Amino acid sequence: MESLIYHSIFTSIQGEGIFTGKLSLFLRLSGCNLNCSFCDTKYAVEIQYFKDWEKQPIDEIIKKITKLSDNKIKNLIITGGEPLLQIEGIKSLISILKNIFTTIEIETNGTISGKLLFENSVHFNVSVKLSNSGEKKDKRVIPKIIDEFNDYERTIFKFVVKDEKDVNEVIKLQSEFNIKHNKIYLMPMAETKPELEKTANNILKLALSNRFNFSDRLQLRYDIK
Numbered sequence: 001m002e003s004l005i006y007h008s009i010f011t012s013i014q015g016e017g018i019f020t021g022k023l024s025l026f027l028r029l030s031g032c033n034l035n036c037s038f039c040d041t042k043y044a045v046e047i048q049y050f051k052d053w054e055k056q057p058i059d060e061i062i063k064k065i066t067k068l069s070d071n072k073i074k075n076l077i078i079t080g081g082e083p084l085l086q087i088e089g090i091k092s093l094i095s096i097l098k099n100i101f102t103t104i105e106i107e108t109n110g111t112i113s114g115k116l117l118f119e120n121s122v123h124f125n126v127s128v129k130l131s132n133s134g135e136k137k138d139k140r141v142i143p144k145i146i147d148e149f150n151d152y153e154r155t156i157f158k159f160v161v162k163d164e165k166d167v168n169e170v171i172k173l174q175s176e177f178n179i180k181h182n183k184i185y186l187m188p189m190a191e192t193k194p195e196l197e198k199t200a201n202n203i204l205k206l207a208l209s210n211r212f213n214f215s216d217r218l219q220l221r222y223d224i225k
C-alpha cells in the first residue's frame with residue numbers, strides 16, 4: 001500500500017487565494033525541494049523536524065480525513081512543504097477523496113509538474129518564488145512547469161511580495177512566460193500579524209494600480225492555524 005509522509009491534518013479556514021474564507025480540511029505534507037528565506041512552515045520542510053512527521057498508508061490517511069471532515073467540510077487543501085514531491089500518492093488519495101470533497105486545492109511552488117492531477121478538476125495555487133526567497137532563479141523558475149500551469153484552467157499564480165521591486169519582478173516574469181493576467185495574485189510577505197499589517201496596504205495598492213488580484217492572509221490577521 002502506498003504511503004504519504006505528512007506533518008499534520010487539521011481543520012481551519014482557507015486564509016489565502018480564491019477560496020479565502022472557506023471552511024477547509026488541510027493535509028500538510030512534509031518535505032520540500034526549495035529552502036526559502038521567508039518559509040513559515042519550516043517544521044514541514046527541514047529534516048531536523050523529521051521526528052514530528054508521520055508516514056502512513058493512504059487508506060489510513062483517508063480514514064482520518066473522512067472522520068475529521070464529518071461530511072460538513074467540503075474543501076480539501078493539500079499543502080506542504082512541497083506536496084508534488086509525493087504526487088503519485090496524492091493521485092491515489094484524490095481518486096477516493098474527490099467523492100467526498102466538492103473542491104480540492106493543491107498549493108505548490110511551481111517547480112514540479114502537476115500534470116498527473118489535471119484530469120481531477122483539482123485547483124492549483126502556484127506560488128512561484130521570486131528573488132526575495134533567496135533561491136537561485138534556475139532552481140525556483142522552471143519554464144516548462146510554469147507553462148503547464150499557465151495552460152491549465154484551474155490555476156492561480158500567487159506571488160509573495162513585500163514591495164514595488166518585487167511587483168516589478170512579477171511583471172517581468174509575467175511577460176517572460178506570458179502568464180495570464182487574471183491568474184496573478186499578489187500576496188503580502190509576512191509571518192506575523194504586525195508584519196502583515198505593515199505591508200498589506202501597500203501591496204493592495206500595488207495590486208490595484210497594476211490591475212492584479214490581491215490575496216490576504218486571514219490566518220495571520222485572525223491568528224488562526
Ligand code: SF4
Pocket residue numbers: 032033034035036038039040041042045080081082109
Ligand atoms: S517552497 Fe514553500 S514550503 Fe518550500 S521552502 Fe519555500 S516557502 Fe517553504
